[in-house]
Amino acid sequence: MKFRNQLILSLFGVLAISQSFAQEAPPTGQVLDKIVAKVDNNIILESEVQQTYIEALAQAQQGITAPTRCEVFESLMINKLMVAKAEIDSVLVTEPEVMLQVDNRFNAVMQQFGGDESVLVQVYGKTAEQLKGEIEDVIREQLIVSKMRSKITEGLTVSPADVRSFFNSIPKDSLPLFTSEASVGQIVKKPEVSPEVRAQLIAQLSQFKQDILDGKADFADLAKRYSEDPGSGSQGGDLGFFRRGELAPEYEATALGLRPGEISDPVETQFGFHMIQLLEIKGTSYNTRHILRIPTPSEEDIAKTERYLDSLKKEIEAGRIDFAKAAKEYSDDRATSDNGGFFTDPSSGSKRLSLRTLEDPVLYFTIDTMEVGNITKPIRFEDPREGIKVRILYYQAKYPAHRANLNDDYEKMKAATLRRKEDEILEKWFVTAKEDVFIDIDPAYDRCNALSGN
Template sequence: MIFTLKQMKVMKLKYLISRYIIIHCLIFFGAISASFGQTGDLQVIDKIIAKIDNYIVLKSDLENAYNDFLSSGQASPPDLKCRILENLVTNKLLVAKAEIDSVIVEDAEVDSNLERKLQYFISQIGSEERIEQYYGKTIEQFREELREREKEQLIVQKMQSVISEDVSVTPAEVKDFFESIPSDSLPFFSKEVTVGQIVKIPSVSEAQKEKSKRDLLDLRNRILAGEDFGTIAKKYSQEPAAKNSGGDLGFQPRGVMDPKFEAAALGLKAGDISMPFESSFGIHIVQLLDRRGNLYHSRHIILIPETTQQDVDRTIHEMDSIRTLIVNDSITFEKAAAEFSDDKGTSSSGGYFLDPNGANSMSVKDLDPTVYFTIDTMSLGSITKPLTYRRPDGKQAVRVLYYKKSKSPHQANLGDDYQKLYHAKLNQKRNKVIAQWFDRAKGEVFINIDEEYNSCDILK
């Protein structure tokens, strides 16, 4: 296919604007697919396609990232696969050079970033339980397997920052960048909105908790009387993965699991089963199977007490009091969300739904349909009365929605889309500086690309 100059310019603008939004998620979600050996039903026969010093790029890394990009619906350039491979090789080179130059990231930063991305991923999948059910792994195992990849990506970002720390963009450069695109070929952006929520999850009554504890005590007695722990877990545990794992969590390092769960497990002798106890996830009994230094092997059965209508009514009353404070200007919506909301995915952003790049202005097509149809009946600046709804995990909750801003569908323009254009131009300049760095650095470490990808001319 032959592209005209105008078409190529439009493709370049759309690619630059979308790339700065997608590229950070591209590696993360590609890592998720690679970690668990699947992208939908696609099966990739793996092999090493690039070696960079002591680091490698697998064929699955490339294929998973490529398919994730295509599934995002973004316009893709004809040489997309080569661009992704170039990005993967560049990332490994950045990591290799970071090791040489002693550039490191702190564990606390890795954990914080991983948790933020996981919360976004969970919001897209629906719930932690759905992730566990789909992959047959606990959320803790899921988190641990992604941690090294997240650490690598943070090192890449830190090296990129060091390399491009002097790069900046002026308003004049943004204006020139925008005006370089023919006016009849500017990209079209759908309606965008800024919507926030404050969520309260009804707390379970003590009576319901005691019922779960009694039920677990009965199960514990059956196991002590000779029944198999794994069989009981498969039948009764409300952890989705238990139906396959029998509640077995494998070896875990200290500091990964819920603190109350870990304390209960590590307080046992090998083979012992705890009395029922409560964690942030539900009511458990846990058996310690083995312990090796900082690692311990355990299995558990969890029951999740159900809320009653009385619990929901109490939460509605509590939420109505919070809403009254906001309406009377006694507290801002953002502060109330940070202080009172039980939804981790939005409370840290002042209650607002965020796009993958962290912006609180998002396309309506990316909103949950229930939220979209609700704000469609609202006026700007209004806040709903408490609404009951089902969370993606099926649990009932109460929330208020705040409709702050709306931006009509439009062609790209400097007034409405300055930030998108600014980041696109900034990313373009940074890419140029990093490409120049790559040309210099590639001679300092060993790099070998599989001949299957010679046409990409990455090393040229």
């Protein structure tokens, strides 16, 4: 069995979600889909195979063979098998877990439309609710598959000897070719706005609350008109269920201090000022809606932040403080500050990464023009959730394209070794698991010999 490609969905599923929404709807009445496989109550559509195969081809990295259509089909079958077995073995995911991921993904998609649902409907023929429903189905399956994999491979670790043995087992002419890589760090500061702007937003939200209490306004209507949260604004401010510890501490403390239906006074978090209404509490999860107002820094506020980062840059260049130490102490970007400000490869956690993995094209082209060892002047950029920010970038090192080796690519090889061990465990699990479920495959895919164990 070719477990090499069984992670296709986990690698490309997220992208496939957003890409599938970017396709024009087929003409009415044109039949383009059919069920090509069933695993108990779980079905696979021809469109799923096609979309995943296209994404796999598009995203195949240099030095790694792209999967065949049959391998993609088999990966989908394995995922459905895990979902079916999860139901049998009572491996479940909670609604809050699902909705948290759905809301995050939905918000990211809505940002592409500026939070305007009418544009979404006009361009792609999907309402926000339809979009959310489609995302929910995919997210639920991904979470179940992830939980099943974790259960099956629980406690699995690899030693340096395992990594060395795995690396030595790869024929020298089959070692992957890695493109040029770099180590890049950033220190980010969010400009502090003036007290006058803060006071204006607090007064506005306080007035909103009073108007709602007086029956002069509706919370959902105000959220749709004024909230600057691109995901929840169009939904009347509804955030859905979150578990304790998943939202900003100030937001959560305020929300859980309310009674269901009660509306808070304005509260500030790193995202801006919120007016919160608690809707429901279920166990350790809670559902709220909010109106978010993001304070806009003035030109002087931004310039002050630029001067601060410029001074910090000079301190680093003079050797009076290490870049990583400065990032940990002063950067407002938690995603990178814990790593000393450095971007990391999402698959291996290594600080060496291909610049093309950076999602921000402006960031990519800025680094591409830098010299190794340089730190940029303060650069303004737009954070989709938090508005204008300022950062300095540090180009620590560059690594030329090369064949994989243990000295330069240990973390990547360690991740690959772990995946190989997981594959071995999963293959043994599969032999017995497939006997516990009903499997039916369309004759068109008989040639793939999916789930044959060969």
